[in-house]
Amino acid sequence: QKEVEQDPGPLSVPEGAIVSLNCTYSNSAFQYFMWYRQYSRKGPELLMYTYSSGNKEDGRFTAQVDKSSKYISLFIRDSQPSDSATYLCAMRGFQKLVFGTGTRLLVSP
Amino acid sequence: GAVVSQHPSWVICKSGTSVKIECRSLDFQATTMFWYRQFPKQSLMLMATSNEGSKATYEQGVEKDKFLINHASLTLSTLTVTSAHPEDSSFYICSAGNMGANEKLFFGSGTQLSVL
Numbered sequence: 001q002k003e004v005e006q007d008p009g010p011l012s013v014p015e016g017a018i019v020s021l022n023c024t025y026s027n028s029a030f031q032y033f034m035w036y037r038q039y040s041r042k043g044p045e046l047l048m049y050t051y052s053s054g055n056k057e058d059g060r061f062t063a064q065v066d067k068s069s070k071y072i073s074l075f076i077r078d079s080q081p082s083d084s085a086t087y088l089c090a091m092r093g094f095q096k097l098v099f100g101t102g103t104r105l106l107v108s109p
Numbered sequence: 110g111a112v113v114s115q116h117p118s119w120v121i122c123k124s125g126t127s128v129k130i131e132c133r134s135l136d137f138q139a140t141t142m143f144w145y146r147q148f149p150k151q152s153l154m155l156m157a158t159s160n161e162g163s164k165a166t167y168e169q170g171v172e173k174d175k176f177l178i179n180h181a182s183l184t185l186s187t188l189t190v191t192s193a194h195p196e197d198s199s200f201y202i203c204s205a206g207n208m209g210a211n212e213k214l215f216f217g218s219g220t221q222l223s224v225l
Contacts, residue, residue: 008150034213043115043202043216044153088152097143097214101152 003027006089006100015109019076023089023100026070030091030098033065035074038086038102047087048074079107111137113205115217122193123225130188130220132203138183139205143214144176147200159186193224 006023013019021035032051036044048063050056050072056063062075072091076083086102112135122128132142141160145153157178159165165178175197177189186205190197200221206214 036216041200041219041221043113043204043219046213046215049213096155096158099152104150 001026003098004089004091004100007103008101010104010106012106012108013079015079015081015107017079017107019074019079019083019105019107021074021076021087021089021103021105023072023091024070025072025091025098027091027093027098028067028070029093032092033063033072034090034097035061035063036088036090036099038088040086044088076105079105081107081109083107111135111205111213111215113139113203113215113217115203115220117220118218119221119223121223121225124194125192128190128193128222130190130201130203130222132186132188132205132217134184134205134215137205138207139186140183140207141205142180142186143204144178144186144188145202145204147202147219149200153202156188190222193222195224198222198224 004025035048038044050063053065053067060077064073084107086104088102089100090097114133116131144156147153156171157165157167159178159180161180167173180186202219203217204214
């Protein structure tokens with residue numbers, strides 16, 4: 001079993017839709033949770049960084065962590081074509097960062 | 110967020126030659142830098158962890174004599190792919206941070222290596 005599971009997609013939505021991206025994990029030692037956005041042939045860009053359970057909002061993005069269920073989510077409101085990218089979840093305890101496989105999101109105009 | 114600069118963004122080389130990739134933290138001092146490899150439509154695979162002033166720690170299965178890592182200062186780490194072969198063609202990405210428990214990592218823009 002992988003430490004971090006993420007549906008690779010692709011996930012196709014129309015412009016303006018609410019997007020929900022999710023990851024599950026198995027290592028209870030993970031405390032820091034991140035979402036990165038990666039455009040094709042570019043390095044990942046940090047979108048959200050959260051510690052422990054709860055919600056964090058930044059503009060159109062909301063990150064949600066449920067440590068009891070070992071489940072994290074990223075919500076994108078009013079999705080735009082420019083949001084089309086691969087979204088990687090990442091998490092760690094005190095050791096190396098572990099990435100999900102990434103979900104490819106396609107937002108059509 | 111912090112800026113990590115990676116050069117070159119792409120390189121084409123002949124089989125058997127060596128290629129050096131640079132990773133610089135531009136506005137902060139990075140005690141730790143990481144080197145990743147990414148194949149198309151796959152996630153990032155950690156190759157090695159580089160700490161300033163000490164030898165890099167390589168992940169299992171990564172040849173340290175083939176992928177030479179140097180972290181001579183708090184702002185610069187280099188990855189040299191020695192005697193490159195076509196199977197080394199990949200997208201290489203570095204990241205940098207200060208490895209306190211709650212520090213964030215920032216990524217370079219990546220280097221696409223194509224070995225002919």
